[in-house]
Amino acid sequence: MSERRFGAQKLIVSEIFGPTFQGEGYSLGRRCGFLRLGHCNLACSWCDTPYTWDWHRFSPESELSRLDVTEVAARIENMAVPLLVISGGEPMLQQAGLVSLFAHLPPGLAVEIETNGTVAPEPAVTERVSRFTVSPKLTHAAMSRQRRIRPAVLHAFAATDKATFKFVAASPYDLDEIETLTRELDLPDVYVMPEGRDPDQLMERMRALAPAVQERSWSLTTRLHVLLWGDRRAV
Numbered sequence: 001m002s003e004r005r006f007g008a009q010k011l012i013v014s015e016i017f018g019p020t021f022q023g024e025g026y027s028l029g030r031r032c033g034f035l036r037l038g039h040c041n042l043a044c045s046w047c048d049t050p051y052t053w054d055w056h057r058f059s060p061e062s063e064l065s066r067l068d069v070t071e072v073a074a075r076i077e078n079m080a081v082p083l084l085v086i087s088g089g090e091p092m093l094q095q096a097g098l099v100s101l102f103a104h105l106p107p108g109l110a111v112e113i114e115t116n117g118t119v120a121p122e123p124a125v126t127e128r129v130s131r132f133t134v135s136p137k138l139t140h141a142a143m144s145r146q147r148r149i150r151p152a153v154l155h156a157f158a159a160t161d162k163a164t165f166k167f168v169a170a171s172p173y174d175l176d177e178i179e180t181l182t183r184e185l186d187l188p189d190v191y192v193m194p195e196g197r198d199p200d201q202l203m204e205r206m207r208a209l210a211p212a213v214q215e216r217s218w219s220l221t222t223r224l225h226v227l228l229w230g231d232r233r234a235v
């Protein structure tokens, strides 16, 4: 699983898809291509992409491919999109591979990374990326705080001046936890996103969250791909 074993010219990929719309956060609605990398260092109870890491339920042999960065770059370039979103799994586990990929991408292509905020960005990654969407996990993800919250890493993302912090919330009760955490760690640019893979449930939760998010002067994001296509893979 280590980058050394696979070599930095390769990426362990779950799926490449697009053109689609960035469904979440700062670039919501923007036409983009997606690169979803395999493996994750967390195990969130409500994870919507367990097929990237949960080998009790899925098989890595059928879910993952080890691709040369040149092939990944060619498939993204063929999409003719202005934005590449790299997600996972946890993409920051494969930074050496990402740096190799960057060398093959068109210079004008904007690159965003969706990360759980537990692995700090390397300078060569930060330099090429236009935005990090950092999603620290709350208590309801059902892991120890020590595992899901790494203050020094979150500070490193904040220091890039390219980070927004996007918290998945199931109900307004989760917002107190977000407030405590963001105050304690002085995290800027807070987005709240409802948890859910069903369009009706997502809208219901978003309506419940909206007034309380507004009161706290944060931003709210939907999950556009879920509203449009429900719980489908690769959209």
Ligand SMILES: Nc1nc2[nH]cc(C(=O)O)c2c(=O)[nH]1
Pocket (backbone or CB within 6 Å): 020, 021, 022, 023, 024, 034, 049, 085, 087, 088, 114, 225, 235
């Ligand atoms: N359209 C679309 N937008 C997304 N934004 C973040 C996603 C993710 O899975 O990280 C995602 C995704 O899976 N699809």
Ligand code: SF4
Pocket (backbone or CB within 6 Å): 040, 041, 042, 043, 044, 046, 047, 048, 049, 050, 052, 088, 089, 090, 116
């Ligand atoms: S960090 Fe993301 S990919 Fe990993 S388990 Fe949690 S929700 Fe799933």
Ligand SMILES: [Mg+2]
Pocket (backbone or CB within 6 Å): 048, 049
């Ligand atoms: Mg997702």
